[in-house]
Amino acid sequence: MLRKRGLYALLGLMLYGCSSAESEMAGGNIEAVNHTLNAINWLSVNGYRADGGGGSSCCIIMPTKWRPGLMAHIEWEVDPDPFADAPPLGTDEFRAFMVKHKTNYQQHHATVEIPEWPGTESCGLKVHFLVCNKIKVTTSCWGYGSPRNPIKEPLEMKEPTVCPK
Template identity: 60%
Template sequence: MTKVLQVLVGLFCFALVGCSVASNEMAAGNISDINHVEGTAINWFSVNGYRASGGGGEQCCIVLPIRWRPGLMLEIEWEVDPDTSVKLPSITSDEFQSAYKKHAEGYRIHRASVEVPEWSGTDSCGLKVHFLPCSQVKVTTSCWGYGSPSNPIKEPRNMKEPAVCPG
């Protein structure tokens, strides 16, 4: 066997072993969000490129591995309206477009990498993304609803954004 052929066969065998050992089975689940920051709105968010509208409620879909593994990270990006108290003119008025454009200039995009807490194959119920003050994010796959003593996210709703964030 030539040296090149030996290398190719070796690489092929290595690839087969890698495929059989790695459990890369994926499944789709619902995704939802909870905004904990008073006076703000999450306009939209994405998790690993899967985009959803903010405002709570479950949406389809996020794709995650069937089995949890250590170091499983999610890349989250979201747009915040930091001032939901603004009153815009009627959408049918001539002033609406310019007023909306001015208001939208205050929107802010945030990004965070978040590690997914461990779950077992029987207790994953989609992904819930919790938006906290200071552009912090927590995620859970818990089947327990927010507010339940068994839910791992304990931060209250309607938290105030501090004048200065730590770090």
């Protein structure tokens, strides 16, 4: 736990600049875009937790001006069988089912560089969840599916039999 806090502190320092002009910060939303058939239960970016179900969650603090070396440490939880046949909600059978079902949840983490954005036009941070537990992030103001959005992978991608290393 102490190691994890140290990593967050280090990553936090990477987000903060040394000079006052470079250290101006602003709040933005975290958005999850799921390209897989799994469910993303939750995610966190540099310790800021968000809903993994899609849409935007408030908030992440980011510099108003991009600079090299900005990193995002992302943690997330996957439900690999989100459409499992469950007993009726609220029953003892359902509660027992969920205890067993949650043992299949998988936690992942990755640290990625935050891509450059022009001027002060960052529109928060969008985390794209891809097959093989890979992620991509963007600060683009253009929504997924727009020709100007840099992430082009399709939605509802099927997990390959073998993931590349």
